[in-house]
Every structure is written in C-alpha cells, then in structure tokens.
Amino acid sequence: MTLSRDDIRRVPLGHYTRPAGDPLAGRRIVVGAYLVPHPDGLLLFDSGFGEVPDPESDRYYRTVRRPLRDGLGEHGVDPGDVRLVVNCHLHRDHCGGNPELPGRPLFVQRAELEAARQPGYTVPGLVDFAGAAYEPLDGEAELLPGVRVVPTPGHTDGHQSLVVDCAEGPVVLLGQAYEFASDWARAAVAWSLARDGVEAPLDDPPWVGRLQALEPCRVLLAHDLASVEAVAGSSTA
Numbered sequence: 371m372t373l374s375r376d377d378i379r380r381v382p383l384g385h386y387t388r389p390a391g392d393p394l395a396g397r398r399i400v401v402g403a404y405l406v407p408h409p410d411g412l413l414l415f416d417s418g419f420g421e422v423p424d425p426e427s428d429r430y431y432r433t434v435r436r437p438l439r440d441g442l443g444e445h446g447v448d449p450g451d452v453r454l455v456v457n458c459h460l461h462r463d464h465c466g467g468n469p470e471l472p473g474r475p476l477f478v479q480r481a482e483l484e485a486a487r488q489p490g491y492t493v494p495g496l497v498d499f500a501g502a503a504y505e506p507l508d509g510e511a512e513l514l515p516g517v518r519v520v521p522t523p524g525h526t527d528g529h530q531s532l533v534v535d536c537a538e539g540p541v542v543l544l545g546q547a548y549e550f551a552s553d554w555a556r557a558a559v560a561w562s563l564a565r566d567g568v569e570a571p572l573d574d575p576p577w578v579g580r581l582q583a584l585e586p587c588r589v590l591l592a593h594d595l596a597s598v599e600a601v602a603g604s605s606t607a
Contacts, residue, residue: 372536372537373408373516373536374538375537375538375539375541378406378541379404379405379445380403380590381404381418381441381442381444381445382400382441383401383417383418383435383436384400384418384419384433384434384435385400385401385433386399386432387399387431387432388431389431399593400594401418401463401464401592402416402592402593402595403438403467404416405445406534408517410453410515411454411514412447412453413456413513414455415458416464416465417464417465418436418441418464419433419435419462419466419467420435420438420466420467422493435466438467452471452474453474454474454477454514455471455475455476455477456477456519456530457476458529458532458545458592459478459525459526460483460486460492460497461491461492461546462492464592465486465497468499469496469500473501475503475504475505476503477505477507477511477519478506478528479508479519479530482526482527482529482530483497483504483528507519509521516535519532519533520577520580520581521577522547522577522581523575524575531543531547531581533581539585539586539587539600540586541586541588542586542590544581544591544592545592546591551591551594557574558578558582560574561574561582586600
C-alpha cells in the first residue's frame with residue numbers, strides 16, 4: 371500500500387489566544403494533530419490539549435479544548451485504533467492527549483523528554499502518567515517503512531518533525547518548527563536561492579535545507595490550517 375498525501379488527515383483540537391504583550395496579541399491560534407494511516411499501524415502526530423485541566427494557563431491563553439476522542443471520531447477513529455504517537459515536542463498543546471493513549475509507544479527526542487521533566491516546562495501530568503511508554507530518540511530515525519523523524523530544533527531544543535513518503539512525494543509534518551505556513555515558504559525559498567548560489571540567510575537553521583532537499587509535495591503545520599504545496603518543483607503557500 372502506498373499512501374497518498376490526502377490520506378494524511380488533520381485533526382483540529384481547539385485553539386488558544388495570544389496574550390497581551392505578545393507580538394501576536396489577540397490572535398487566535400489553532401491547535402492541530404495529524405493521522406497517518408500507515409499499513410503497519412495508525413500513527414498520531416501530536417495530541418492537542420487533552421482534558422487534563424491547567425486552570426492558570428487556560429485563563430491566560432483563553433484555551434478552548436476539543437477532546438481528542440471527538441477529533442478522532444470525526445474521522446471514524448477511536449483512540450484504541452492509534453498504534454503509535456509522535457510528538458513534535460512536549461508543550462501542553464502538543465502532548466495533552468497522550469494520557470488518553472496509555473501503552474502506545476510515544477516517540478520524542480531524548481533531549482525533549484529530559485527538558486519536559488524540568489520544572490516550568492510543561493504540565494508534569496502530561497509527561498509522566500500511568501502507562502506512558504516513551505521511545506526516546508537521539509536524532510533522525512525511521513519509525514515505520516517510509517516514515518521518519520527529522521530533528522528540527524528551534525522552538526525547543528528537542529523539537530522534531532515527521533516525513534512521510536507518499537505517492538506524490540514526501541509530506542512533512544512540521545509541527546511548530548515554524549509557526550505559520552508563510553514562515554516555512556519564505557525559508558524554503560531562501561534555501562532554494564542559497565542552493566543556486568545566493569548568499570544563505572542568517573536566520574534559518576540548517577535543517578531547512580535538509581527538509582527542502584527532500585522536495586516535499588506538501589508541508590503541514592501544527593498551528594496553521596494552511597499548507598504549503600509543491601508547484602512546478604518549488605514550494606508556494
């Protein structure tokens with residue numbers, strides 16, 4: 371079975387509002403996960419806020435939660451159908467549904483897991499819970515045939531993205547490596563220009579070139595409902 375890029379399904383799981391003082395103050399930010407129906411098992415990339423309350427943060431960010439079960443159910447999926455979970459990182463809006471998936475392998479970078487166990491990083495109960503089954507990774511790794519993790523540090527030191535081979539070309543689940551699709555599109559164009567001899571940008575990490583070299587047919591993000599699609603050998607939003 372060869373996946374199509376359209377087999378990868380977005381699961382909206384709520385939103386939050388950027389607080390006063392933030393450069394994007396007042397902007398509502400969507401929180402999304404993704405289902406990858408691989409022949410070797412259904413993979414979930416991120417799991418949203420979940421249902422463990424965090425009253426102080428919920429008030430500060432005006433959090434609106436959508437239960438993971440409801441989001442999956444929209445696609446005819448039950449939490450019990452999920453076979454493995456990949457988290458781009460372990461902030462509360464990306465790993466909140468993990469406690470609802472006990473016993474499932476949880477793939478994160480080892481550096482991310484260590485950071486998440488430090489005070490003030492995230493909600494502790496979302497990291498170490500009954501049935502948590504972490505599979506810590508040290509760098510790039512193939513999780514399933516045609517599915518691999520690529521470290522994309524920046525938002526956090528242990529941030530990672532997922533690359534899924536599809537019939538149309540690789541699909542990149544970027545997580546929060548960039549906030550918005552337009553940010554990735556700009557970085558991808560800058561990398562393409564650098565490849566052609568233009569001076570490389572100073573503010574883009576080297577993993578942008580690593581991912582762009584794969585010539586992804588689609589790039590999807592955790593906090594943006596827009597995607598970046600390949601058009602005639604280049605990427606445009």
